[in-house]
Amino acid sequence: MPPHPLSRIRRAAQWGDVRSRGLGMIAYTLNRVTGLGLVVYLYLHLIVLSLLAGGPSSWDAFVQIARSPAFLVLDVILIAGWLIHGLNGLRVTLTGFGIGLRSQKVMFVVLMAVAVVALAAMAVMVFSA
Amino acid sequence: MTRELTLEIFRYKAGDAAPHFDTFRVSVPETANVLDAIEVVWAVHDRTLTFRHACHHASCGSCAVRVNRREKLPCITPVSDYANGRLTIEPLRNFPVVSDLVVDVSGFFQRMTASGLVITRTAETSLDGKPVKLAEGMSRYNRFEDCVECGICISACPTMAASDRFFGPAALAGIFRARQETSNRPDKVRLLELADGEHGVWRCHTGWECSDACPQAVNPAEAIMSLRRDLIVHRFKKLFGK
Numbered sequence: 001m002p003p004h005p006l007s008r009i010r011r012a013a014q015w016g017d018v019r020s021r022g023l024g025m026i027a028y029t030l031n032r033v034t035g036l037g038l039v040v041y042l043y044l045h046l047i048v049l050s051l052l053a054g055g056p057s058s059w060d061a062f063v064q065i066a067r068s069p070a071f072l073v074l075d076v077i078l079i080a081g082w083l084i085h086g087l088n089g090l091r092v093t094l095t096g097f098g099i100g101l102r103s104q105k106v107m108f109v110v111l112m113a114v115a116v117v118a119l120a121a122m123a124v125m126v127f128s129a
Numbered sequence: 130m131t132r133e134l135t136l137e138i139f140r141y142k143a144g145d146a147a148p149h150f151d152t153f154r155v156s157v158p159e160t161a162n163v164l165d166a167i168e169v170v171w172a173v174h175d176r177t178l179t180f181r182h183a184c185h186h187a188s189c190g191s192c193a194v195r196v197n198r199r200e201k202l203p204c205i206t207p208v209s210d211y212a213n214g215r216l217t218i219e220p221l222r223n224f225p226v227v228s229d230l231v232v233d234v235s236g237f238f239q240r241m242t243a244s245g246l247v248i249t250r251t252a253e254t255s256l257d258g259k260p261v262k263l264a265e266g267m268s269r270y271n272r273f274e275d276c277v278e279c280g281i282c283i284s285a286c287p288t289m290a291a292s293d294r295f296f297g298p299a300a301l302a303g304i305f306r307a308r309q310e311t312s313n314r315p316d317k318v319r320l321l322e323l324a325d326g327e328h329g330v331w332r333c334h335t336g337w338e339c340s341d342a343c344p345q346a347v348n349p350a351e352a353i354m355s356l357r358r359d360l361i362v363h364r365f366k367k368l369f370g371k
Binding site for chain 1: 197198199222223285287288290291334335336337338340341350351354355357358361
């Protein structure tokens with residue numbers, strides 16, 4: 001077997017390369033990026049919850065930070081990740097059952113439009129609460 | 130009318146420390162295809178350039194390369210598609226490179242053989258699945274499959290980039306077609322089980338790149354999703370003893 005001139009890591013990195021690729025590949029990469037982001041968030045969330053063990057003073061200090069505009073932007077990014085991953089996941093599930101195979105691109109565009117509208121509404125709610 | 134092109138071509142020979150690109154400037158007729166331009170490079174500039182080609186009309190699938198990052202059959206890709214005249218030509222991804230634009234397709238063909246896909250149909254069935262009577266004077270029907278086994282779907286597939294053991298879009302589409310061809314139930318079940326497993330249809334992460342890139346509209350992604358649906362139905366039936 002001849003050697004492969006690309007290293008295994010460089011080959012595997014191709015799944016994140018959307019240059020010149022189609023809509024399906026953009027959806028594929030979006031799902032992975034948001035999925036990884038949500039996993040990181042899960043651990044951050046557990047770390048934050050562990051502050052409760054430090055009593056009311058440590059929790060109240062965190063709540064002050066959580067109400068800052070910079071933190072609220074992170075909240076909006078988190079909601080964007082949930083919406084994109086969840087709605088695109090719905091498309092992946094449907095096509096995985098053989099449903100909507102011919103309209104998977106349209107489904108992606110429509111679901112992402114829903115995500116944008118829902119994100120805008122939730123961003124307003126986050127900043128006006 | 131001629132067109133001036135700048136071709137950046139991937140170069141790699143066995144023993145090289147790393148691949149590199151060579152740049153060539155060529156002049157080709159306005160109506161030329163990309164393969165014509167590659168042949169000019171070989172004929173006029175560098176006889177050591179290695180590339181694969183045969184039919185020049187998208188039947189053999191042997192010339193498949195990547196042109197400006199997209200998988201193409203250069204024999205049917207007009208140079209006029211690239212308005213700025215700059216073309217970067219690379220071998221297909223996810224195959225070991227033998228030399229320059231030539232990749233080792235042996236593993237790919239082994240999987241295609243395992244899929245049970247015959248290149249020509251040996252029997253024709255009607256829509257209700259019953260064999261069609263042969264016309265008088267004919268001993269059998271021969272109808273060519275759409276897949277030209279070019280390997281473009283393997284190169285486009287992001288899952289293939291991460292796993293050499295994935296059965297791959299073309300072979301899975303082959304299994305789907307082979308299942309359509311036979312009315313023999315044990316064969317249908319055997320083929321379905323071949324597509325099952327962690328390196329079969331479940332390994333696909335639905336990037337749909339195989340279907341986007343396929344030059345023959347075989348639509349491997351749709352075949353993979355259809356096999357998944359058939360597997361789910363098959364498992365439910367087994368669960369209830371049918």
